[in-house]
């Protein structure tokens with residue numbers, strides 16, 4: 001049987017059916033809060049270290065937040081590109097990172113839910129804002145709006161980061177990667193699935209590995225100085 005992702009473990013169909021329409025929204029917010037404190041491990045979350053001999057000098061962290069795993073794939077792909085150019089890379093879920101001391105470079109990325117980075121990604125930036133202000137940084141965003149890479153959609157998706165900018169206006173990322181993500185209805189809670197279906201969202205994996213790798217290669221000199 002397919003393992004449940006964190007998304008599904010948070011709320012049962014029965015719970016949903018007992019909720020009134022007004023309570024659905026409240027329930028979703030509660031679900032997010034519960035998941036935020038309980039989502040740091042699981043088979044759907046990639047965490048990797050790509051070690052390079054002598055990589056102490058150029059060590060980068062790619063910290064990401066995800067609900068159903070597609071953002072981890074993006075983070076890992078970025079990590080592979082940067083590792084291939086001579087850096088040691090840690091790919092980690094944001095909640096599993098305590099210390100930025102070992103890193104010269106930090107890339108932070110998140111899936112989008114309801115027009116925002118996931119709360120733990122914003123919390124990560126807030127918690128480490130002083131350190132991040134001293135390091136080379138980049139952000140990335142994984143969402144469905146970027147399925148259509150238009151100027152209008154780019155500007156809409158950049159606005160998703162407003163709460164992040166508000167928390168840490170002094171952090172100047174060298175770039176912000178905007179990437180299409182993936183939706184697998186089989187990994188979503190009944191509520192999330194219903195929301196997407198009501199909006200006519202189609203299932204699929206829209207991640208564009210070429211554009212992710214091109215972005216990573218492009219920001220490498222500014223981030224790692226090599």
Ligand SMILES: Cc1cc2nc3c(=O)[nH]c(=O)nc-3n(C[C@H](O)[C@H](O)[C@H](O)COP(=O)(O)O)c2cc1C
Pocket residue numbers: 065066067068069070071072111112113114115116142143144145146180181182183188192193195196
């Ligand atoms: C309940 C729900 C809400 C979403 N809200 C948005 C949104 O507001 N804007 C957007 O572009 N994509 C939205 N998405 C799409 C996700 O950002 C996309 O599927 C992403 O790849 C999920 O990443 P993950 O697999 O790492 O959790 C939403 C997806 C779900 C399930």
